[in-house]
Amino acid sequence: MVNIFRWSWGLLLAFFCLFLVRVFLPLPFANEILIFAIYTIGCNFLLGRVGFISFGQPAYLAVGAYGTAFYLFYFGSNPFVGILIGVLSGVAIALLVGPFFVRLRSDYFALVNLALAVIMFYLFEKILAKITHGDNGLWFLTNMTSTPIIDLGNPSDFFIFTFLLAFGVWALYKYLDDSIFGACCLATKTNEDKLKFLGYSNFNIRWLAFVIANTTTAMAGSLYAVYFGFVSPEITAPSRAADPVIVTLLGGVGTLYGPIVGAFAYTGMKDLISGYIANWELFIGLLLVFIMLAGEKGIWGTLEPILKKLIFKKKNSTN
Amino acid sequence: MPTDELLVVDDLNVAYGESKVLFDVSIHIRANEIVSCVGRNGAGKSTLLKTIGGFIKPTTGSIMFANTSLVGIKSYNIAKMGLKYIPQDKKVFSDLTVRENLELGSYATQDYNWDKVTEYFPKLKSLMERKAGYLSGGERQMLMIGRALLGDPQVLLVDEPTEGLAPSIVTQLQNVFLELSKKTALVIVEQNLSLVSAISERVYAVKEGRVVHEISDESDIKSNVCEQFL
Amino acid sequence: MDTQLLISGVIFGLSIGSVFFLLAIGLSLCFGLMRIISLDQLLYYAIGAYITYALFRSTGSVWIGVLGGMVISGLVAFGVERFIFLRIYERDITFTMIASFGILIAGVGAIKYVWGLAPLPVPSPIGAMATILGTEIPVYRLVVIVISILVYVGIWAFLNKTITGKAIRAGIEDIEHVEGLGINVYKLFTTTFIIAGVLSGLAGGLHAPLIMVDPQMGLEVLPFVFMVVIIGGLGSIKGTLVSAFIVGQVISLGAIIYGPLAQMAPFAIMLLILLIKPTGLYGSKLLKR
Numbered sequence: 001m002v003n004i005f006r007w008s009w010g011l012l013l014a015f016f017c018l019f020l021v022r023v024f025l026p027l028p029f030a031n032e033i034l035i036f037a038i039y040t041i042g043c044n045f046l047l048g049r050v051g052f053i054s055f056g057q058p059a060y061l062a063v064g065a066y067g068t069a070f071y072l073f074y075f076g077s078n079p080f081v082g083i084l085i086g087v088l089s090g091v092a093i094a095l096l097v098g099p100f101f102v103r104l105r106s107d108y109f110a111l112v113n114l115a116l117a118v119i120m121f122y123l124f125e126k127i128l129a130k131i132t133h134g135d136n137g138l139w140f141l142t143n144m145t146s147t148p149i150i151d152l153g154n155p156s157d158f159f160i161f162t163f164l165l166a167f168g169v170w171a172l173y174k175y176l177d178d179s180i181f182g183a184c185c186l187a188t189k190t191n192e193d194k195l196k197f198l199g200y201s202n203f204n205i206r207w208l209a210f211v212i213a214n215t216t217t218a219m220a221g222s223l224y225a226v227y228f229g230f231v232s233p234e235i236t237a238p239s240r241a242a243d244p245v246i247v248t249l250l251g252g253v254g255t256l257y258g259p260i261v262g263a264f265a266y267t268g269m270k271d272l273i274s275g276y277i278a279n280w281e282l283f284i285g286l287l288l289v290f291i292m293l294a295g296e297k298g299i300w301g302t303l304e305p306i307l308k309k310l311i312f313k314k315k316n317s318t319n
Numbered sequence: 320m321p322t323d324e325l326l327v328v329d330d331l332n333v334a335y336g337e338s339k340v341l342f343d344v345s346i347h348i349r350a351n352e353i354v355s356c357v358g359r360n361g362a363g364k365s366t367l368l369k370t371i372g373g374f375i376k377p378t379t380g381s382i383m384f385a386n387t388s389l390v391g392i393k394s395y396n397i398a399k400m401g402l403k404y405i406p407q408d409k410k411v412f413s414d415l416t417v418r419e420n421l422e423l424g425s426y427a428t429q430d431y432n433w434d435k436v437t438e439y440f441p442k443l444k445s446l447m448e449r450k451a452g453y454l455s456g457g458e459r460q461m462l463m464i465g466r467a468l469l470g471d472p473q474v475l476l477v478d479e480p481t482e483g484l485a486p487s488i489v490t491q492l493q494n495v496f497l498e499l500s501k502k503t504a505l506v507i508v509e510q511n512l513s514l515v516s517a518i519s520e521r522v523y524a525v526k527e528g529r530v531v532h533e534i535s536d537e538s539d540i541k542s543n544v545c546e547q548f549l
Numbered sequence: 550m551d552t553q554l555l556i557s558g559v560i561f562g563l564s565i566g567s568v569f570f571l572l573a574i575g576l577s578l579c580f581g582l583m584r585i586i587s588l589d590q591l592l593y594y595a596i597g598a599y600i601t602y603a604l605f606r607s608t609g610s611v612w613i614g615v616l617g618g619m620v621i622s623g624l625v626a627f628g629v630e631r632f633i634f635l636r637i638y639e640r641d642i643t644f645t646m647i648a649s650f651g652i653l654i655a656g657v658g659a660i661k662y663v664w665g666l667a668p669l670p671v672p673s674p675i676g677a678m679a680t681i682l683g684t685e686i687p688v689y690r691l692v693v694i695v696i697s698i699l700v701y702v703g704i705w706a707f708l709n710k711t712i713t714g715k716a717i718r719a720g721i722e723d724i725e726h727v728e729g730l731g732i733n734v735y736k737l738f739t740t741t742f743i744i745a746g747v748l749s750g751l752a753g754g755l756h757a758p759l760i761m762v763d764p765q766m767g768l769e770v771l772p773f774v775f776m777v778v779i780i781g782g783l784g785s786i787k788g789t790l791v792s793a794f795i796v797g798q799v800i801s802l803g804a805i806i807y808g809p810l811a812q813m814a815p816f817a818i819m820l821l822i823l824l825i826k827p828t829g830l831y832g833s834k835l836l837k838r
Contacts, residue, residue: 053643055650100820103827107586107642107783111775112823118772119816127813242650249647279662285655292648293636374725398731410726412719419715426712427731466730 015167021264027155029267031227034162036247036263038169039220042213043244045173048254049182050209051189052106056113057244059120060214062236064090064221066124066132069231072140074131079144079152083222090218094211102206117241125233132233141229152226162223169216174256176212185209217244246284249291252301261300325350325504326371326402326474331380333363333370340366342528344380348474353496353505355515358525364508365407367525368476371506372404373397385473399428403467407478407508409459411466413452417443420451420466428470436465439495457488464495475499477507481514493517516540556684558801564690564759566797567697571752572770573777573789574704575745581721581784582741584642588649589629590749591767591774592656593622597753598762599664602671611674615754619747626746630739638738653767660764668761693755700748701790708786717741721784773800776819779829788831 021030039061046052067089068082076082101112124132132138144153151157176182184205187195192202225231234240243266251262274280326348333341340363348354356364369375371382373394382389389397398404412420425431437444440461446454451462460480467475477496481489489511496505496518509515515522519540524532534540572594579587600621601614608614629652637645675689708714716737720727728734753766760766777796781788796815804811822830 047643051643053646100823104823105827107580107646108779108823108827110586110643110646111779112819115772115775115816115819119813122813126808242647242654245647245650279658281654282658282662283655285651285653285658288651289633289648289655292640292644292651293633372729374728393728393733395728395731395733398729403731404729406726406729410723412722412726414718414722415715420719422712423716423719423727423732424730426716470731 015163015170019163027159029271031155031159031162032267033260033263034159034166035220035223035227036267037260038162038166038223039217040244040247040251040259040263041169041173042216042220044248044251044253044255044259045176045216046209046213047245047248048258049177049185049189050206050213052102052206052210053110053245054113055110055241055245056115056117057214057217058236058241059113059117060090060093060217061221061224062117062120062124062233063093064218065225065231065235066221067218068222068225069138069140070131072143072225073138077143077145078147079226080147082144083219083226086222086225087215087219090215090221091211093218094214098207098210098214099203102203102210114241117236121233121236124236135232135234137230137232137234139230144226144229153229155227158227165219165223169219170256177256181205181208242284242288246288249288251299252304255300255304257304258300261303265299323349325352325385326506327381327383328367328371329381329383331367331370331382332378333366333375334378340528341370341377344525344528344530346523346530348504348506350473350504351500351502352520353500353507353518355519355522356506356508356525357510357512357515357522362525363528364525365478368404368478368506368508372402372476374404395427398472399470401470401473402476403470403472403474404476405463405467405478405480407480407482409456409463409483411451411454411459411462413450416448416450417454417462418447420462421469424466424469430470433469435471436468439468439498440465457484457491460484460488460492464492468499472503474504474506477505479508479510481509481511489514516542552682553684554805555802556682557686558805559798560681560686560690560694562798562801563794564693564797565800566794567694568752568756568759569770569774569777569796570697570790570793571700571748571755572774573781573793574700574786575748576774576778577781577784577786577789578717578741579745580778582717582724583634583638583738585634585638585645586642586649587634587742587745588646588771589626589652589656590745591771592653593626593746593749594753594756594770595656595660595762595764595767596625597622597750598671598757598766599660599669599753600750601754601757602664602669602762605671611671611754611758614671614757615751618754619750622750622753623743623747626749627739627743630742634738634742635735638735657764657767664764666764668763670761671757673758689758693759696751696755700751701786704786713737713740773815776815780819780822782829782831785829785831788829792830 021033039057042060043054043057046054064086068086071085072079072082097116101109104112125134141153146153150161152161184195184200187200188202188205195202195205221235224235247259247262247266249262250265251258251260270280273283324347328344328346331341331344332339344367346354356367358364366375370377371389373389373392373396377390380390384400384402387400389402394404412423415423421433421436425433442458443461443465446458451459454462464475464477464480480492484492493514496507499505507515507519520537522534522540523530524534572590575590576587579585579590597615597618600618601611604614604617605611633648633652634645637648673687673689675687675692677688678685679688679691680686708718716727716732717740720734720737724734727737773796777789777793780795781790781792795818799814799818800811803814
């Protein structure tokens with residue numbers, strides 16, 4: 001019981017800070033951080049816990065976004081149902097491609113995922129052009145009906161919804177980290193043979209992790225779709241393939257709050273820097289190389305031990 | 320310290336990440352001496368050889384070879400200085416022929432005199448054009464030792480040379496080691512105690528990352544005192 | 550399907566495959582020897598193409614441009630190897646991969662800064678047409694195919710006949726043993742990296758007259774090059790050649806059957822092959838890590 005309190009305190013604190021962002025910074029910025037953080041945590045989980053690096057997250061993002069978009073454009077008008085459908089299409093694609101992908105070694109995994117993202121791009125841009133309207137994208141902002149209590153068409157209500165959703169996602173990942181499943185994931189990363197001897201199936205563990213991570217990514221995709229009321233193939237463009245990986249590294253691989261910190265820093269920098277120089281890629285590329293040379297721990301990975309020490313000291317002195 | 324010490328390892332500590340493997344290990348080897356290390360699997364014998372060979376960085380301690388420190392020197396330079404490590408995995412370059420394997424040894428040391436190799440291992444002569452992947456375990460071990468002889472090393476660090484080999488080949492290797500010790504010092508990690516007692520001048524017993532015993536008395540070595548450390 | 554279309558399709562596929570092969574061989578060697586996934590090879594490809602364009606504008610000869618592109622790409626690769634990869638070779642493969650992606654992205658940014666965003670044209674250095682079985686084929690495409698086969702023969706000879714090449718082959722099998730013999734492996738790494746960079750530059754230079762030169766060109770071929778490497782098996786030269794031509798044919802013949810297949814079919818083939826053999830056609834399980 002005490003254990004539950006301890007981790008829930010950390011979680012509450014983190015989301016209190018996020019709420020402060022909403023109060024002190026512009027609303028679009030806060031919304032973008034939230035969605036980006038959800039987008040990243042799947043990638044963070046795959047890389048930090050299972051040891052799979054994925055340059056293909058945009059593929060699952062696009063699946064979620066288009067799942068939502070198709071529903072809202074052609075069939076219905078309730079954004080909540082749209083999001084649900086987006087998430088379900090994420091589950092479907094992850095279940096479908098998972099068995100092929102998780103058998104691969106981590107280097108092949110990265111490449112195959114990247115290829116999938118590119119294929120998705122062409123799929124949505126060219127092959128399905130009749131229903132996706134190609135590069136023009138699908139516009140459905142006016143199709144969405146306003147819903148009672150929380151109206152997703154309203155940015156400040158959207159923030160509340162996304163905030164609660166993110167809280168749920170983080171609670172889930174926190175729970176996963178502490179569970180047997182989390183331990184198994186770490187074990188398949190470090191020593192798959194030994195895990196096999198213990199009677200666990202590497203394949204099943206990886207597949208489940210893959211599905212969970214990519215479902216979260218698809219959820220971010222459907223949130224994007226509802227938030228902008230618009231989806232185009234640009235969402236899975238190859239040049240954006242590295243975004244979640246960069247944010248993961250920036251925040252700190254395998255840390256729970258790394259994605260939030262990373263998303264905050266990345267979005268902030270992007271807004272700041274693109275104001276001064278148009279050449280955003282040059283900067284991001286150099287930043288990536290710098291993080292790698294500096295020791296790959298990321299912002300939160302560096303801060304966390306320091307914060308822990310501070311809090312620990314305080315507690316000791318009050319006792 | 321006597322001046323004829325060729326290799327002196329002092330207070331060596333080695334760790335893989337968090338877990339320590341070697342604790343204050345000190346050994347010394349004189350020129351033309353055969354020294355064996357015995358101990359159970361996982362005692363840290365191979366780690367000791369790999370650290371001397373420069374493949375693992377020690378956390379603390381010193382390794383002096385002919386009055387130069389080896390700590391921090393890249394392993395290929397250590398090999399060039401005349402201190403060669405022969406791993407236990409019996410992996411030759413299987414895609415290359417025996418000749419090409421030897422060529423690589425020559426390329427590294429600029430020593431193209433293969434007579435000494437074929438003198439110890441005449442069998443290799445007839446196998447020159449064969450891909451090393453098709454050699455038997457014993458032939459591979461011969462190739463690995465032969466390849467390392469190029470450049471006239473002063474110390475050979477041999478890791479479990481007889482593991483999994485037929486008795487007749489073990490006898491052959493035993494003679495080769497004795498013959499070799501006229502020119503070089505050998506540090507051999509070995510589980511085969513009959514070989515150890517037949518060729519060693521001194522024996523270090525390693526247990527749980529520490530050197531627990533040094534046996535230098537010849538009759539003790541011959542009478543299988545080492546057995547108690549396995 | 551009529552034969553003329555088929556023949557020109559096959560030649561088109563072979564020339565595309567040739568470019569992929571030149572790019573993939575560097576990636577494959579780098580992975581085999583250094584265990585890095587060098588995404589930055591795609592940058593040297595773009596640099597090769599841009600230098601070809603620049604030198605063509607100043608000298609009027611595409612061939613001088615291609616040569617210059619090879620030299621500059623090799624130099625840039627050398628610099629990157631010295632200042633970045635040398636520090637991170639020992640890290641986990643995923644981390645070198647991310648770093649190389651960073652280099653690629655930064656390079657794309659730099660190219661945009663120097664040459665701008667607009668695609669630039671490079672004319673074909675050989676305008677002549679050859680007739681094969683009654684089909685008109687641009688001679689330049691044939692030249693590209695011949696060059697890539699010459700490169701394959703050259704690489705084969707280098708790896709089998711020279712001592713450095715033999716050391717590289719040995720290193721692909723087990724780098725620690727090569728080091729244990731007393732061979733400076735970092736010299737081998739540098740040599741391999743420069744060879745890879747020069748070949749990528751060559752690929753860019755040769756490809757430039759067939760397409761438009763634009764900053765994103767590296768990112769555009771990236772998935773296909775990776776398909777080539779994956780289908781062939783990371784670290785295998787022969788596999789790379791075979792799979793480059795397979796992917797080239799699938800793209801070009803797929804496009805004849807149904808336009809969008811060009812992009813989709815190679816992916817389907819890759820999935821199929823990985824399903825049957827997760828290490829690719831010629832990949833071995835011997836590789837450590």
